[in-house]
Amino acid sequence: MGEAEPVERMNAREGIGALQADEPRVEQRRRLVPAVASVLVVVAIVIALIVVKTLGSSPSPSAGASATTSQASSVTSQLTGVPARTLDLVGKGQTVPLRATSGQKLLTFGAKPQVLYMGAEYCPYCAAERWAMVVALGRFGNFSNLQFIHSASTDVYPSTPTLTFYGSGYTSKYVAFKPVEMYGRVARGTSYPKLEIPTSAETAIMAKYDAPPFVPSADRGGFPFLDIGNQYLTVGSQFSPGILAKLTWSEVAAAIRNPASPIAKQVDGAANSITAAICKITKGAPAAVCSSAGVKAAAGDL
């Protein structure tokens, strides 16, 4: 017992020494925890966002038939690549001209003039106007992820073939395009589901320009509302949706490329009109588009 005591004391001292030696390591581990946790939280949030996007439904038109991806890609190519000769031959066509505002400040987004569209997937007039818009805007930039749909089956001009800007993208070095598809196309009860909510600035623009004196009082608040830089407007379609009835998307696209077809005279005429208005706000850029015969012809009506 007498000898055991010093050994125990020695062991105790060794233990304390070991504890002291270990302490910096324990301290380091303790300090490591919040740092590692912070980094892991950030990584986890990013992974969660990607997983949500991958598993969740990508923006696509709600219920009902829509074109397959390959169909959509093919029709989009046809629309954005309408031959310049076709558009020149059609000229101003047979359409309702855009309305010019006067003395209004140019609507811009960043450094570019902006084209604002506000409409709804159910709306047959929007369905008609979108064809012309894609042909026109396709001359200034590139669309991506356009989906092809029909307007509401329960409205006038039921199931007009069209496309939707919901979930689509557009890039251009000349102009910014901001589409807002406010409602879906399949009614729930007595109303259509909301798709996109306009910003307060967009709501203010619509409240101002989609009303007298810029449009007739009968058209106040109507769809589609197309605002080209606050300089040119249209409310409603520039031609009747009836000409597109019972056609497939591919048939409409093919007709748009044929200058002799009645559809081309209306859709391409409207496209030239929109193109001419956009050329005004881009100050004639790009020259190849803005100086074309079809655009010049349509510009006469602005």
Place this chain on the structure above:
Amino acid sequence: MADRKASTSRRSGPQSARSSQQAAAPAATKSGFGFLPSVGILPLATWLLSLYGLGASIYLTIAHYDTHVLLVCSDKGVINCAEVTTSSQSMVFGVLPVAVLGLAFYVFIVAINSPWAWRLQRPAAGGQLSAWSGNLTTSIMWARLISVVVGMGFVLYLIYAEVIQIGAICLWCTSVHVATFLIFALIVFDSSFNWGKPQPTGRG
């Protein structure tokens, strides 16, 4: 127990001040550039990443305002810089371009992560901090930590906007996000390891 208290008090004493100085300033490494104070690998890495972030932010800001400058980037499919930089999410409250916000952030980050700012916080071995510079040290640490946490939070929002709302990725923006994340990780690790450790204190 008494021994453990004793050891704790020893850690706070002059002996530990020396060791913490060594830990806080692996500073003794040379920067390799005569005009730069030598501050260690981690501070230098945060500064280089900050300089990259600043360069990319300048490029994105120029591309935002000058329509003749196009980002060197795909404009089709998921990788689509223009779709992101021209989206409504590219403006904060519809008036302030995100690119400008990023530029302002990185101007600050470059300054606070510069070797000179780190040197204020970590004097070279043997150097001493006066009382007022001790306060400055704490202020710099806090400012650096808060700014990278806020920056990382904003980056997470921008990733949400790209992935969920826009459905497209801007490579240049993502490279800035990665730089911000790396700076965040380095600063958080540095702060965790050095927070509360006694700095060398001056007596005069």
